[in-house]
Amino acid sequence: MFLPRSVKVKRSGDEDKSCTAKKNKLSSGGSSLEETTEFQNCNSVTTETSASRCNLKEVIQECMEHAAGDLGVANTTLGKNNQNTDEDSSSEEPIKSFSKSQRWAEPGEPVCVVCGRYGEYICDKTDEDVCSLECKAKHLLQAQEKERKLKSDQLTKAGSGAESHLLNTPYFYKDHSFILGLRDEQIENLRLQLGIAVQGQQVPRPIVEFEHCGFPETLNSNLKNSGYEVPTPIQMQMIPVGLLGRDIVASADTGSGKTAAFLLPVIMKVLKETETPSALILAPTRELAIQIERQAKELMAGLPNMRTVLLVGGLPLPPQLHRLRQSVKV
Template structure:
């Protein structure tokens, strides 16, 4: 602890008085030597006093500088602590789950598109303002419903155009450019590898994909939905022959795809026909007839004016006759 400057000053003043008193005594009758001695002592005291003052000032200045530095460090530390506190409070604030937890929007603030409260958040999929997770889920459901309605409207508008295009555009099968680009040796190797044996004259080349037939998009879509991704060997050779209107006698194992192999040419043939019925399919058993009619419905879904009727024994006759009069194609 440092002494106050006032103590040093008072002590110097007392010493000065003593020096003055001594000078007075000397002037009254003292020797010159005593006078000189007293003057030197007084000068020494003054020198020590001034030196003490300088030392005190330097010490005080040194004490002030670190204090100021400490204050600056303290202020900087406090500011950083306040910033960290604000950031932590901002990061730790949970997202509101329900709209009832959100306040109402003030003038000029974003508004939730679902409930009208304060739109504190932005939906990452639609860039719309929402107030909570609840309203975000509702908003996404509404957006999905709108998309479905738009797609349904587009399909509804496109159906008449597609029907007119299918009915007015004649269909003629011709070999695909990929098939025409294959050499005869490649075709023979393909038949040999797949076990395809053909007898007859001017038999068309087999296809490799259903797209090589030039079917309408609706029919290609129905094929994929029914599980037909790649044609089987019997379908590769039988479909082109049937599309050309040639007579066919085919033999293949059970489950090899014979039903679709003759149904696809039948569908493309009756698609342009106006007379009803246009095609007749005979089956040896009732179970097989039911299976053929079920698969025909799957492949005809979405095609214009395509209806089927099942005529079998063991079922009531009046419903079958009524169905037969409904302009069926197959």
């Protein structure tokens, strides 16, 4: 009869002695000894097998506990990952493009400044509540239009203030301090060098620059835009005479600046007049009249209530009469 290797190893010395004694009694005991030995051996095998099974159960139980612990950790981690995924999905929700996709605001919630729906977002440029990209674009357009209108109103107020100041401030020409500082000999020498010949009583001194006349800034800017940087000789002498309201007869070559020389005093005279028309300019030819009216418009640009009308032959009469009724100054 064979025993398992584990059982043979674990047998003690007492069991060996009992087996030896049993063999000595083999002759007298016979079959009963053999049955007793077999019974003991079977009990030993059963005991060892039960112990092995208990050890196996303990090992399996420990493995199950470790597996359960790992499974719990995995489930916890998975739950956290699911929670983070839910939070990320909620935070990464796409921005609504149209206002119709947004719900209406509940009491106490921010309201869109454009459509009145739930103001879920804040415009980064104006810090106002908006509900969608559509309302943000509309809000920015409204803000730009409001800013443009505000600037226009400010410019209008500034322009009206400047116009009222210009219209209410009386203009009187007087010689500039630089001109007054010149001696009579210097004035005569200046006229001689420029080829200016004058006749009359108490003829005003000529100017050297347009700034010596004290024109409004708008008129000075129009002069520069028209190409008049420095006055020509006829303008140096003729402008002061015209600003003082003196009668004058002037003669100069073509292209010497005679038109601007008499237009500037006319403009300053009619600028503060309320009756219309305030000045009449006669020209011998239609072409010259057209030239004078064109230059008058260039010099009057930007000045308040300054209009011109051209009355010449060869053109339809009704438009000219209609223009004449529009409170023209020249």
